[in-house]
Amino acid sequence: MIFKVLYQDTLTQQAKRETTKVIYVKANNESDARRLVEKNTKYNIEFVEEISGNHLKYEENEPGFKITKFN
Structure with missing residues (x-):
């Protein structure tokens, strides 16, 4: 599944x-998507x-669409 994550640059x-x-991530569910970004x-x-x-x-047709992969 693909998740759209809305965020601010810093925790403060x-x-x-x-x-x-916004970033887009692949994850099994919403909780996993949140944990992955955190x-x-x-x-x-x-x-x-x-x-x-x-x-x-x-969303795929938007110029900035890219699925973010973390190592």
């Missing part, structure tokens, strides 16, 4: 819509959402 930064960024970054995660079907097709 208060969430503001204007500075929210383990590999210092991001302040705002929201994790599974995307599929038409929503995924739409």
